[in-house]
Each structure stands twice: as structure tokens, then as C-alpha cells.
Amino acid sequence: MTKDTLAVPAEKKSRFPKAVPYIIGNEAAERFSFYGMRSILTLFLVNQFFNPTNNPALTEQANAHGNKLHHLFVMVAYALPFVGGMIADWFTGKYKLILYVSLIYCLGHFLLATFDGGLTGFEIGLLVVAIGAGGIKSCVSANVGDQFDATNQDLLSKVYGWFYFSINAGSMISTVAIPWTYEHFGPRWAFGIPGILMALATIIFFSGRKKYVKVPPQGVNRNNMVFITWYALTHSSKRKPGQSLLDVAKESYLPERVEGVKAVYRVMVVFFFALAFWAVWDQCLSEWTLYADKMDRNINLGFTSFTVLPGQLSTINTVFLLLFIPLFNYVIYPWFDKKGLKTTPLRRLGTGLILTALSFVVIGFTHKSIEHGGTPSIWWQVLAFMILSAAEVLVSITGLEYAYTHSPKSMKSTMTGIWFLVVSFGNLITALVNGQIESGGWWARNLRGANYEWFFVAFISVFIIVFMIVSPRMKERNYITDPYVGENEIAANAEKL
Template identity: 50%
Template sequence: MAQIQSDIPKTGMPKSIPYIIGNEIAERFSFYGLRSIMVTYMAVAFFNPTLNPALTAEADAKANQMSHMFVTLAYFMPLVGAIMADWFFGKYRVILFVSILYTFGHFMLSVAGESYTIFSAGLIIIACCAGGIKSCVSANVGDQFDKSNEHLLSKVYGWFYMSINLGGTLAPLFIPLLKKYYGPDIAFGVPGILMALATIMFWLGRKKYKRVPPAGIKKENFFSITLYALAKLFNRKPGQKVWDAVGEKYSAESIDGIRAVYRVLAVFAFTPIFWALWDQNLSEWVLQATRMDLTIAGNFSILPEQVNFINPLFLVLLIPVFTSFIFPKLEKSGIAVTPLRKIGAGFVIIGLAFVIIAFLQQSIDAGGKPSVWWQILAYILLAASEILVSVTCLEYAYTHSPKSMKSTMSALYLLGISAGNLITGLINTDIVNKGFFSQFTGAKYYWLFIGILAVTILLFLLISRRLPEKKYVGE
């Protein structure tokens, strides 16, 4: 009878879920609150404190460089966090430990004052910790469920996703106001307080979590098999295929998983360029907004750091529009809505957003002061492109990789975001150092990225039709 009772679906959420959701809202608020003001603050406080017009372009490039390198590190660290949690310490310990360090990083920003060294160190700590948390928290949500209540997973992940966007929407609205009226110390300190609250909330739920113990180092993991395959490229029997040689040491199942990863990576190889453009909305676009007419209606205007709240807002609003209206309408019209077509469409739409931004910058370069409504339109297009690329890629990674590789694929997808920001960061570094890309300032900077994207789209169209498909659903 006990067994029969345990098989009856539960109607309530695990008691640990409110602690996880509350923690996520506070953590995302702290992260996006920081990002909303860090570029405009650094551009003036550290790189152009005298507001010399001759130094504006260089100061902007330095601030953009720091911003993109910050994100590069933040999205590289999920891979490290996943390894630490899955192999050595478990998710609970990793989340709690890095949350404490995360709070300390925010504290460093709030007391840095004019010290660029302390401020930079705080950013490095936050980037490492934000990345370490990112790979563990969403997996920790799934750990709380079993067969008796797995039917509630989609609902709780919906809440989880909404908590991310709630933090991402509210932070850009409130933190810039704190910076304007109370100064940067308070503005950087409040996200730290939110992170401290997130840490306390997570700790309060310690007795309610289901904790999956670390599994130790897996011998048949992605990295060890890949390295072994590379070695076999130059050391195998005459006429023997590489994967056959690898099969002498590793199981057929694990090899199939690795080959699936590389098929998905053939798609993901194009995403860094998408993210190289996308993440500029939290850096380059914010700086552009400082030179625009920020009047929304009548005498009501917003701060330049507040404009990017449009992206998470429309991200939430447009998801049901795409899933419940646009995609079904296209299918009924005889147009197959495949993952690769969604991704390609997302590339085109973000290109349109950047065309708007480039024309806005041309107006600014000519001495004009265009309306912020044009940038808001670009943000709406940006949200649409994110739905088509980001959401689709996460789905593609899940459906096209076997169970043993699904976590690996999620981490590798995040590495694409890291790589995209590294590209943009290196271009800004070259501009700062008066290198080749220093000629691409003002509107030319945005046209450069539009050109890179155009080449990427052409390559994607040529290669995507040749990509083999093998789905792993229901495993």
C-alpha cells in the first residue's frame, strides 16, 4: 500500500521551491542591477572623470572592454561550477559558498570609491560567483522532484524563468535611480544587500532541500574522450577510423554521446556572433542612450540605464505570442518551423535591431539627438531575436543530445555567450590600443558588427542544410 501511495502524483510543490525561487529573484536583481550602471559609471569615474569630449570614444571603449570581459568570465565559469558541484562538492555547498563570495564582491564595489583596482577585483569575484551559481541553481530545481511530482516540473521551471526576468526587469528600473539620487556607493551597495538576502534565503531552506551527492570524476566524460580522440588522430591502425579506435577504450554509448555533442556544436558555433551583438544592449547601447532624447511622453523622461528593462519585459510578453500564435500560424500555412529556421530568423532580426542602432548613431555623430523610442524599437526586436535563438538553442541542445550529455551541452551553450563577449571585448581592447579596429568608432562600430553578422548568416545558410539530425527525446 505504501508503494501505491508513493506512485500517486503529488499536488503540492516541494517545500524547498519557495527558497530557490526567492533566492533566484534576489540574485538576478543584484546581477542585472550591477550591469545596468557599471558601464556608464566606469566610463566617467575611471576613464574620463573630467568629461573631456576628446576622451569620450576611448573612455567608452575601455568601459565596454571591461563590461564584455566581465560577461566573458561570468559565462565561462558555469562549466567550472558544474564540475565542482557534480564531481566534488555537490550543488548545495557550491551555491552557498559562492553566494557568500558573491556578496563580498558587491561589498568591494560599494567601497571602491576611486580605486579602479578594488572595483576590478570586485567585478572578477562577482563574475566567477555568478557563473558558478548559474550552472547549479537550475539543476538544483530539478533535483527537488521525483516520479511522484515530476508533472509539476514544467510549472516550476516557468516560475523559475519568470523569477529571472522579474529580477532582470526591476533592477534596471530602480538601481539607476539610486545612482542618480544617492550616488554610486549606494547604487552598488543595494545589489549587494539583495545578494546577501539571497544567500540567507537559500541557507534558510537547507533542511528542506533534496541534495544529490557529488558523483566523483567520471572516466567517460566529454573532455577525456575528446582528448583521447585527438590523440588517436595521429596514432591508430592503418585504415582505422578515429571513432573505431576510440571504441577500443570507451563504450559505444559514450562515443555516441560525444558525437552528438559535436553535431550540436556545429550549430552552436554560430551563436558567439549572435551574443557578440546581443550583449551590447547592456553596454554600448546604454552609452548611446546617454546622448539621446530620453523623453517618453510630455515631461516624463527616463534615465539611459533604465532603457534596457524593455528587453526582459518584452521577452516575457513575446514568448506566448511566438509559441501560441506566430509558430502555429506558420505551420498551418505550410511553413515548417524547424529549430534551424528559428535560429536563422533570429540572426536576421538582431541584424535589423543593429541597423536601427547604427542609424541612430549616425544621427548622434552628426550632432543630432534622436528619440529614445527608436532604441526601444531595437530592444523589442532584440527580445524577439533572443526568443528565436536562445530558447531554441536550449531546446535543440536537449533534444539532440543523449541523457548523459545534456548537462554538458548546457554548459557548452553558455560558453558560446562567453566567446561572443570575448570577441566584442577584444575588439574594444584593440580600439583602446589604437589598433586596426580603432577606425571603427561611432556608427562605423555598429556597421562593423552588422557586416560580421551578415557573413555569419551566409555561412549558416550554407552549412545548416547539411547538418545531420538525430534526436534523443524520451531517454
């Protein structure tokens, strides 16, 4: 190189934020604690409290009671991310909320392990764990994105890949280890170990306190969905011809935020149909565990054989998800697109609902065999898990993608919170059905045995039929491909404010 040659500085390589290992480690340990205790929860409740003598006359009511508590627990856990996100954004910031609520989370696990012989104390522990898990849920994933800036945005997708890998790794290990612990060392250790892991998660998170980028709280934002909707409802008399109900709020709120709220309600129509999926998905961690306990769980692979514990079956879901996500994204979707049958989000959702119903058909026949004294092979439940996992890819992942692409930037966090609320309401439906079975309600008397599965097959089928009628008429707007619709109207109205 001559003296006259200009030296071009080497492009600076992006680096991962120093906080990343603490966030990944925290998430893996927390998911271990959450899914570990859930893997044995229903089985423990039935065996310990509701039917400890295994009396056949009490089976239906005991199972329904255990299932009801499990789904109420999940309902609370998934209802609170919306609240936790608002508290963090408005008052505390993400770091403080995650830290303080994690301590509450640890207390809940301590109560579960301590009151393994007392139902009231155990139920209090479940409530406290649900508050902890739900309170931090929306903040933890958002905290990942807060650590990045313009210098390393290109690494964000890789970090989220590791983040979701840690979720699956934590849940997979726990759903193998905790049922084994329960079988050999009893409930105190089986609930105690998840508590230890949650304490470890809190310590890991606290250890990175000097390395986090901490976004301060922004105070109460009046341009939010609740305030805008309330204003529109209470000032509906001001609506002009041709205006939608929410357009009334543009006279007092930022027009782009009003448009964002309108987008949220459009997406919520789609979310309504996902409700059918979430009303049944969590049953694979509750009802299906009870069925597995009465099935032939011996696995013979030729070169080895072993017996699967009931709570370990949910590990199959994680395995299938890890296989199906790349399969659908890189093989199935492109193949259908090349054939001229474009795999739009709405088509994926509809197909996912059909597969969800089919998985319950398989479980229905399995339950019927158990009901008549048979011991069907556990491979039937593996088949049901395979179908349900494919449905999860089509419904859950598609739903999150749809929420992101069909809502403006200012409303994406709100949409995530609403998605979790759909999970919560789905579990509430299942809890109410099991509550009716437990109390012997007149219509629930027909849901005994395999009729339970046929009820949910019919329930999902109603959603499928309505979806097929409504989906062609749904108004859609993709904010990624068409982000600037309505700019003139927004600018004109903004001048009035």
C-alpha cells in the same frame, strides 16, 4: 454505498517540495543583484574613471575601455558555469558549492561598493562577482530538478515556470530601481543595494538547508567529453576504415557516452553560428546605455510623461521577451507551420541572426545622428530592443531547445555548460574589438562612430551567409523522437568492456 462496494482510494495529489520557495526567492534576489549592477556598470566606468570631465576628445577611448571591461566581466561570468558544474558533480555537490560560492559573490559586491572611487579595487570586485555569478549558475537551475521525484514530476514544468518568472522579475525590478538609485544617491548605494540583495539571496538559500534534497557528488567520471576526446586524438592511428575519429574511443569507454560526445560536437556546429548573436547581444546593456545618455529620453504618453534614465532602457528587453515568448510559440510558429513553412530550429536560428543584424542597423543610424550632434528620440532604441528581443527568442531559446533535443540524457548538462561558453566567447570578441579601439589599433581606427555598428552588421552578415550554405548539409539527430539509434552497436561493444 453498500458494504459490498469496493472503495477506490482517492488519487494522491502531487505536492511541491518544501524547498521550492527558498530556491525561487534565492534566484529572484540573485538576479536582482546581477542585472542591477550591470544596468549602470558601463556608464559608471566611463563617468567615474575613464572620462570624468566628459571631454569630447576622450569619448571614443573612454567608451571603448568601459565597454571592454563590461564584456570581459560577462565573459568570465559565463565561462565558469561549465567549471562550477563539474566541481559540484565530481567533488562538492550542488548545495555546498552554491552556498560557499555565494559568500564569494557577496564579497565581490562589497568590493564594488567600497572601491567606487578606486579603479584597481573596483576591477578586483568585478572579477570576484563574475566568479560568484558564474560559479553557481549551472548548479542553481539543476538544483531545482533535484528536489523532485516520481511522486511530483508533473509539477516540474510549473516550478521552472516560476523559476524563470523570478529571474525576469528580479532583473526587471533592478533595472528600474538601480539606475534611479545611481542618479539620486550615487554609485556607493547603487552598487551596495545589489550586494545587500545578494546577501539576502544567500540567507534565503541557507535557510532552506534542512529541506533540500542534496544529491551527493559522484566523483570524477572518466566517461566525459574531455577524456573521450583526448583518448580519440591520441589513438587516432587505431581508426579503422569507415570509423569516425571518436569511434576509436569505444574500445576503452562506454559506447553510448562516445555517441553522446559525437552528438555534442554536432550541436556545437550550430552553436558556432549563435556566437554571432552573443557577440552583440550584451551590447544592449553596455554600448546602448552610453548612447541612451545622449538621446531624448522624454516619454509622453498623452495621459502622463516622464524621463527614462539610461540604465532603465534594458527593462524594455524583459517586457518584450514576456510578450514575444507566448506570441511566437502560440501564434507565429503555428501560423507558418500551417502555411507549409515549418519553423525548424535551424530556420529560427537563421531568421534570428538576420533580425540581430537589423537591430544593429537601427542603432547604427541612431549613433550616426548622435555623432553629428543630434538628439534622436529614445523610441529608436525601443525599436532596436524590440527587434533584438525577437531575435533572442529565435536564437537563445531555440538554441537551448536544440541542445536539449539533440543531445542524449547523459550529455544535457554538458551542453548547457557549452552554451554558456558560447555566450562567454561572444563577449570576448566584443571585448577584443573594444580593446583595439581603446588602444588605437590600425584597423580599429575605422570603427569610430557609427562605423562600430556597421562592423558588427558586416560581422553578423558573414555568419548568416555561411549559415545559409552550411545548414542544409548539417547532420541532425533528435534524441527525443529517435532515442535508440545505434543500440546494436552499443550493446556489441559494451560486451567487450
